[in-house]
Amino acid sequence: MRPNMKFVPTKSEEQQDIRALHRARRRLVNHRTALVSQMRGLLLDRGIPITLSSGRAHRAIPEILENKTNGLSAMSREVIGDLFDFLGQIDAQITTFDRRIDAVFKSNEDCRLIARICGVGPKTATAVVSAVGDGREFKNGRHLAAWIGLVPRQHSSGDKRLLMGISKRGDRHLRNLLIHGARSVVRVAQRKTDPFSQWVNSLRERRGINRAIVAAANKSARIIWAMLNRKEQFRVHA
Structure with a gap:
C-alpha cells in the first residue's frame, strides 16, 4: 500500500529482552536523579548546599547527617536519612542491571x-x-x-x-x-x-x-x- 514508508526495524525476542534491560535501567537512573534533586532541594531549604551529582551526594550527605552543628532538625535529618537509604537501594538495583547488560555483551558476537x-x-x-x-x-x-x-x-x-x-x-x-x-x-x-x-x-x-x-x-x-x-x-x- 505504501512502498516508500519507513518502518521501525523488526526485533527478535533477544533484542526485545535487551531493550527491556536498558529501559528498566534507564527508569532507575531517572529515579536516582530525581531523588538526588529532591534531597538537594530539602537541604537548600535549610541553607545547606550540595552539588547535583549522585557520586558527590553519596559523599556529602553522610557528612551532613553526622554533623550536629549545621542546624538541621531531627525530623529533617531522619527524612533525608531515609531518602539516602532508598538511594542506596536504587544504586544496588542499577548495579544488578549493569551486570546483566555486561553478561549480554560478552555473549553476543x-x-x-x-x-x-x-x-x-x-x-x-x-x-x-x-x-x-x-x-x-x-x-x-x-x-x-x-x-x-x-x-x-x-x-x-x-x-x-x-x-x-x-x-x-x-x-x-x-x-x-x-x-x-x-x-x-x-x-x-x-x-x-x-x-x-x-x-x-x-x-x-x-x-x-x-x-x-x-x-x-x-x-x-x-x-x-x-x-x-x-x-x-x-x-x-x-
Whole structure:
C-alpha cells in the first residue's frame, strides 16, 4: 500500500529482552536523579548546599547527617536519612542491571564486534544491537545515522541551502549513548596525533566542540552500520 514508508526495524525476542534491560535501567537512573534533586532541594531549604551529582551526594550527605552543628532538625535529618537509604537501594538495583547488560555483551558476537569502535562500550553496543540488529533494514550508514537523529535538519529553497541542528529522530536513548561516547572521544583526541584524532581536533577548532561531538557520533553510527551489515572488523588507520 505504501512502498516508500519507513518502518521501525523488526526485533527478535533477544533484542526485545535487551531493550527491556536498558529501559528498566534507564527508569532507575531517572529515579536516582530525581531523588538526588529532591534531597538537594530539602537541604537548600535549610541553607545547606550540595552539588547535583549522585557520586558527590553519596559523599556529602553522610557528612551532613553526622554533623550536629549545621542546624538541621531531627525530623529533617531522619527524612533525608531515609531518602539516602532508598538511594542506596536504587544504586544496588542499577548495579544488578549493569551486570546483566555486561553478561549480554560478552555473549553476543555483534556487540563485541562494534565495541572495538572508539567511544562504544558495552551499554552502547548492546543498545545498538537491540535497536537495529544487523542493520539490513537501512540502505547505508547515513540512513542509520538519520534514523537515530544525528544528521542536520535542512531548510532549503532553490539555490539556498540552510543546515540546522540535528533532527533528533529515532531512539533518544541510543542517540544519547552515542553522543556521550563521542564526547569522550573528542576529549581524549587532543592528546593524540592519528588521522582520526587530527580530523576531530581540526573540526573542533573550526566549528566548536558541540559540532565536533555530533560529527564524531555520526561517524560512529556509520561505522557501526558497516560493521554489522558486512561483519567487518574495525580497522584503526595509522
